[in-house]
Amino acid sequence: MHQTIKHASDGIPLHLLQKTQFSSWLATQPPSVKNWLNSTQYQGNGLTLIPDSNGELACALFCSHDLQGLFASADIAKQLPPRQFVLNCDAQFELNAAIAWGLSSYQFDKYKKIETPRATLAMEDGAVAQRANHVINATCLVRDMINTPAGDMMPEHMANTVEAVALQFGGTFSQLVDEELLEHNYPTIHAVGRASVHAPRLLDLRWGDQQHPKVTLVGKGVCFDSGGLDLKPSAAMRLMKKDMGGAAHVLGLAYLIMSHKLPIQLRVIIPSVENAVSANAFRPGDVLQTRHGISVEVDNTDAEGRLVLCDALSEACNDKPDVIFDFATLTGACRVALGTELPGFFSTDNQIAQDLMALSENNHDPVWRLPLHKAYRNLLKSDVADISNCAATPFGGAITAALYLQEFVAPDIPWLHFDVMAWNNRPLPGRPLGGEAFGIRSVFDYLAQRYGA
Numbered sequence: 001m002h003q004t005i006k007h008a009s010d011g012i013p014l015h016l017l018q019k020t021q022f023s024s025w026l027a028t029q030p031p032s033v034k035n036w037l038n039s040t041q042y043q044g045n046g047l048t049l050i051p052d053s054n055g056e057l058a059c060a061l062f063c064s065h066d067l068q069g070l071f072a073s074a075d076i077a078k079q080l081p082p083r084q085f086v087l088n089c090d091a092q093f094e095l096n097a098a099i100a101w102g103l104s105s106y107q108f109d110k111y112k113k114i115e116t117p118r119a120t121l122a123m124e125d126g127a128v129a130q131r132a133n134h135v136i137n138a139t140c141l142v143r144d145m146i147n148t149p150a151g152d153m154m155p156e157h158m159a160n161t162v163e164a165v166a167l168q169f170g171g172t173f174s175q176l177v178d179e180e181l182l183e184h185n186y187p188t189i190h191a192v193g194r195a196s197v198h199a200p201r202l203l204d205l206r207w208g209d210q211q212h213p214k215v216t217l218v219g220k221g222v223c224f225d226s227g228g229l230d231l232k233p234s235a236a237m238r239l240m241k242k243d244m245g246g247a248a249h250v251l252g253l254a255y256l257i258m259s260h261k262l263p264i265q266l267r268v269i270i271p272s273v274e275n276a277v278s279a280n281a282f283r284p285g286d287v288l289q290t291r292h293g294i295s296v297e298v299d300n301t302d303a304e305g306r307l308v309l310c311d312a313l314s315e316a317c318n319d320k321p322d323v324i325f326d327f328a329t330l331t332g333a334c335r336v337a338l339g340t341e342l343p344g345f346f347s348t349d350n351q352i353a354q355d356l357m358a359l360s361e362n363n364h365d366p367v368w369r370l371p372l373h374k375a376y377r378n379l380l381k382s383d384v385a386d387i388s389n390c391a392a393t394p395f396g397g398a399i400t401a402a403l404y405l406q407e408f409v410a411p412d413i414p415w416l417h418f419d420v421m422a423w424n425n426r427p428l429p430g431r432p433l434g435g436e437a438f439g440i441r442s443v444f445d446y447l448a449q450r451y452g453a
């Protein structure tokens with residue numbers, strides 16, 4: 001469950017102040033408020049509740065030394081009593097405060113009734129409330145998809161989710177299921193997904209005006225990654241319901257694009273499979289043909305993400321978009337390099353990469369560029385096929401995975417690949433434990449600045 005921000009003016013005033021504004025704000029307050037804050041020794045730090053003369057709640061006050069930060073006021077949504085509050089702060093802080101409220105009050109309650117009622121937030125500026133709600137809805141869509149157990153988020157369920165979002169915004173949805181993948185030449189997606197009783201699919205969402213520039217998103221939709229015949233040990237398998245995180249990310253990003261009506265022609269391509277173990281599973285040593293025509297030797301069935309992505313990326317290049325973004329929970333190595341809270345990205349376009357890095361700081365949604373270091377390409381040499389799906393060494397594993405994908409992207413189409421964790425390992429303000437979106441606010445902001453919102 002998540003909370004959206006109401007467009008209303010009734011509620012208990014919630015004052016958010018930069019610490020430097022506190023003394024001038026206090027000077028404008030009636031004696032009862034001054035006396036209360038004085039007698040409770042409130043110094044202008046954090047949250048306090050202020051009563052009226054009857055002992056009823058008159059207003060709430062939160063001061064921070066840096067209200068600019070997106071998550072500065074995030075935790076107050078959980079600390080306030082379950083009443084409706086109305087936001088009262090400088091216009092420059094309103095949007096972030098509202099987004100933070102919504103992101104912080106998220107709870108995954110699909111399977112567990114959560115009884116504690118929560119405070120709600122209203123704001124008088126309807127346009128800001130709507131912008132905040134777009135971000136809250138998109139992020140919570142990503143979180144819900146990732147948090148949903150694999151048994152309830154298999155390719156057929158994911159297809160329903162993608163279709164529902166497409167229809168919500170007047171887009172179109174199509175899919176290829178099981179044998180159709182072979183008929184339409186998506187051999188790697190079929191090979192990875194064929195061992196599951198949940199048939200593999202290619203999900204395809206299109207939206208927007210054909211006159212507008214094309215942007216294509218590709219997301220890794222591995223609904224559960226057991227590792228395949230190269231079975232993961234239990235600790236490594238435990239969180240692998242999140243291996244469709246890339247798919248969730250691109251759907252969340254599509255939600256942002258469509259809800260803001262960005263003037264682009266959008267396509268979202270999601271290879272959706274379960275990497276399961278069965279008698280007909282693909283094997284280490286198998287050689288797969290790809291949509292692109294390159295043959296791949298399967299060195300490790302646990303490097304399945306790049307296999308399903310490579311056919312999707314080939315298709316993405318077919319209609320020659322302006323730019324391709326892919327998101328994937330692709331490698332543990334990227335987490336070793338950057339930790340779990342900083343997504344790595346690779347780019348064939350220096351300008352886009354620079355613009356994105358600069359933007360990401362302002363969006364409080366950091367991303368970090370890693371190199372497509374060409375010299376490591378020969379680590380993917382195979383004796384029997386054009387390329388191996390996995391290097392023999394784990395060192396530089398995020399880079400070799402990205403270099404593998406690059407083989408399938410037309411050199412004249414700018415391409416950015418995001419290797420994300422898709423999961424909060426520890427709770428932070430506004431970021432509860434569990435499924436999480438990384439980098440989509442930054443990429444959306446890049447697109448909004450480039451194509452105009």
Ligand code: BES
Pocket residue numbers: 225243300302303304305329330331332333335390391397420421
């Ligand atoms: N889904 C995993 C990658 C992953 C693991 C991402 C943990 C985030 C957290 C991926 O399919 C995988 O298993 N990759 C292997 C690649 C290796 C076999 C070359 C990995 O990272 O160990």
Ligand code: ZN
Pocket residue numbers: 225227301302303304305
């Ligand atoms: Zn894997």
Ligand code: ZN
Pocket residue numbers: 222225243302304305329330
């Ligand atoms: Zn995987």
